[in-house]
Amino acid sequence: MKGRGEGASFADAAVRMAGQAGVLFGWGPKRFWRATPAELAALAAVIAGDTDEPLGPRELAAMQERDPDG
Structure with a gap:
C-alpha cells in the first residue's frame, strides 16, 4: 500500500x-x-475542530423533522 500523494491509488x-x-x-x-x-x-x-459552532437543539429538531428516517 502506498502512502498519501500522487502515487496512491x-x-x-x-x-x-x-x-x-x-x-x-x-x-x-x-x-x-x-x-x-x-x-x-x-x-x-x-474531529478536526473545523466547525464554527455546535448544532443547537432547534437545528437538530428541524433536521429530524425533515429526515425522520435518520
Whole structure:
C-alpha cells in the first residue's frame, strides 16, 4: 500500500480511510461503504475542530423533522 500523494491509488486511500473511520467513529466496513462523502466529511470536520459552532437543539429538531428516517 502506498502512502498519501500522487502515487496512491483510490484503493489505497479507501483502505486508509476505512481504517480511520473504524478507529475514530466506530464504523465497520458496511457502514463505511454505505456512507456518503458528505457524511464522512462532516464527521471529519468535527474531529478536526473545523466547525464554527455546535448544532443547537432547534437545528437538530428541524433536521429530524425533515429526515425522520435518520
